[in-house]
Amino acid sequence: MRALTLVADRRLALVxxxxxxxxxxxxxxxxxxxxxxxxxxLWGFRGMAFAKRKLPLVVGAEAAGEIAxxxxxxxxxxAGDRVVMYGGLTCGHCKACREGRDxxxxxxxxxxxxxxxxxxxxxxxxxxxxxxxxxxxxxxxDAACAPIAFATVEHMLFDNARLEPGETILVHAGGSGIGxxxxxxxxxxxxxxxxxxxxxxxxxxxKALGADHVINYRTDxxxxxxRKITGKKGVDVVLEHVGADTFSGSLLSLKRGGRxxxxxxxxxPTTTLNLMQLFQQQHRIFGSFGASMRNIRDALAKMQAxxxxxxxxxxxxxxxxxxxxxxxxxxxxxKIVVTF
Ligand SMILES: [Zn+2]
Numbered sequence: 153m154r155a156l157t158l159v160a161d162r163r164l165a166l167v168x169x170x171x172x173x174x175x176x177x178x179x180x181x182x183x184x185x186x187x188x189x190x191x192x193x194l195w196g197f198r199g200m201a202f203a204k205r206k207l208p209l210v211v212g213a214e215a216a217g218e219i220a221x222x223x224x225x226x227x228x229x230x231a232g233d234r235v236v237m238y239g240g241l242t243c244g245h246c247k248a249c250r251e252g253r254d255x256x257x258x259x260x261x262x263x264x265x266x267x268x269x270x271x272x273x274x275x276x277x278x279x280x281x282x283x284x285x286x287x288x289x290x291x292x293x294d295a296a297c298a299p300i301a302f303a304t305v306e307h308m309l310f311d312n313a314r315l316e317p318g319e320t321i322l323v324h325a326g327g328s329g330i331g332x333x334x335x336x337x338x339x340x341x342x343x344x345x346x347x348x349x350x351x352x353x354x355x356x357x358x359k360a361l362g363a364d365h366v367i368n369y370r371t372d373x374x375x376x377x378x379r380k381i382t383g384k385k386g387v388d389v390v391l392e393h394v395g396a397d398t399f400s401g402s403l404l405s406l407k408r409g410g411r412x413x414x415x416x417x418x419x420x421p422t423t424t425l426n427l428m429q430l431f432q433q434q435h436r437i438f439g440s441f442g443a444s445m446r447n448i449r450d451a452l453a454k455m456q457a458x459x460x461x462x463x464x465x466x467x468x469x470x471x472x473x474x475x476x477x478x479x480x481x482x483x484x485x486x487k488i489v490v491t492f
Contacts, residue, residue, distance in 0.1 A: 154492070155273035156472050157208035161199030164211065164473050172277045175223040180280045182235060183220045186296035187212040187271050189475050189488040190329065191393075191418055196266050197476050205267050211472065212272030212490075213239045213265035214300040216292040219283075226280035234286040236298050236452070237271065237278055238445055239264045244281055255307070255442035263442075272472060272490065284448050287456040295452060297461035297487050301329040302451035303443030304415055305337055308391060311447070312438040313413040317342040319388035322378055322405050324348050324398055326358040326366065327485040330415065332462040334391050335361050340459055346381055348374050348398075350482060357485050361462065375401035386410060396420030406435055413438040462486030 155169040175181045192213050196203065219233040229235065241261035242249050248256035262268035286295040309315045321338050325331045326347030338345050339362035346365040349355045355366040367377040378387060386407035392399060395417030402412055403426070412435060429435070443451075455461070464484045467475045469492040478484050 153274035154469065155210050156212070156469055158196060158211050159208045162197055164197075165208070166470055167208075169210075169273065171275050175221055175226065175277050177223045177225040178279055178281070179223045179277045180219050180226050180229050180235075180283055181221040181275055181277050182217040182237065182283070183275055184212075184215050184217040184271050184273060185292045185491065186216045187472075187490045187492075188214040188296040188301065188329075189472075189479055189490065190214055190300050191416060191479070192263070192266055192300070194476060194480055197473075203267060205262075209265075210269035210271075210273050211265050212270035213263060214296060215239075215271035216286060216296040216298075217271075217276075218292075220275060222280070229280055229283060229285070234292060234295070235283045236286060236295050236448060237264075237276075238282040238284070238448065239270070239299055240442060241268060242282070244279070252444055252446055254444045272469065274492070282445075284445060284452065287452055290452060290455045293463060293466065293489050293491060294455055294460050296489055297329070297333075297463075298451040298455065299443070299448050301487060302333050302454070302461060303447035304440070305330055305333040305391075306447040306451050307443040308413045308415055308438070308440045309334065309337060309389075310450075311444075312440050313389045313391070313411045315341060315343065315389050320344040320346065320382060321389040321391060322346045322348075322374075322387045322402070323363075323391045324394045324402070325350075325418075326361075326363055327354040327482075328393070329461075329484075329487045330391075330393055331358075332361060332486045335363050336459050336462075337454070339363075340454075346378060346387065354485055369398075373401070374398070375404040378405040382407070389413065392416070394419050396423050399423040400426075403429065403435060406433065409434045409436075411436045411438065413440050415440045464488055466491050468492065
């Protein structure tokens with residue numbers, strides 16, 4: 153079977169691997185149909201010093217496919233069923249797993265496509281408990297954006313920041329996979345959405361998605377623009393994933409008692425924090441990484457109800473690195489999906 157492996161930093165190779173054996177009792181075998189790209193793929197591609205891993209590594213962290221075969225105890229899933237896969241090899245029995253807080257698993261064996269072999273291959277065996285059925289009417293290309301992009305935003309907005317209808321939210325990088333999903337989810341809840349973009353063309357697209365206010369962060373200081381838009385009050389929630397370049401400004405954009413939730417640091421991982429401002433303004437800061445199985449099910453239900461991901465480009469498996477280059481270049485608006 154074909155598989156796409158990372159053989160060295162920034163070097164991918166399409167190879168022929170032996171197909172997996174028939175699935176074990178509690179496993180299913182999945183024919184992968186679509187892999188969506190995320191910043192975590194870029195970190196892996198560039199080579200991250202802190203990531204313990206062995207090369208070559210099969211890439212791909214977020215995917216959808218069809219059940220090819222089920223083990224004797226995986227009776228709820230049958231051949232042909234369409235599914236998405238949870239990308240973390242959780243243990244399934246620690247306290248966090250039992251309570252449905254899968255992304256806090258105490259014994260996680262790694263993130264697929266990053267620490268351990270991922271989804272960019274034709275067939276894969278997985279425990280059936282890590283698989284979520286795709287509802288009817290949702291394409292596998294769209295569904296492939298559920299396990300990371302959509303579910304991460306679900307977890308950030310609703311489990312962590314507890315966004316409420318009618319609140320005002322600042323969504324950074326409105327053209328990114330996370331940003332486009334957050335704009336749609338916040339608008340569907342009835343929130344006022346302010347978003348930042350790097351060029352006017354993306355600004356028009358973000359408005360078409362439903363953003364109420366768009367700030368070009370290259371020409372305007374976004375924190376000043378936010379104060380102006382909100383009549384000096386600030387926003388209830390900031391969705392952060394840019395990091396060093398924006399974090400201080402994001403805190404300045406919050407109203408008293410506002411919440412900042414972050415899942416990324418694409419512009420750099422360190423910043424300074426004004427502690428006086430933090431406690432006097434009673435801000436709350438949430439670190440958010442990944443999602444629970446429930447977040448994935450909720451994301452898929454939203455897709456079935458018509459809240460779809462924005463797909464920037466679809467590329468073939470052999471063009472995975474072209475997709476990564478497009479993601480890295482920031483020309484992208486929405487998600488890049490690799491289909492095969
Ligand atoms: Zn666990």
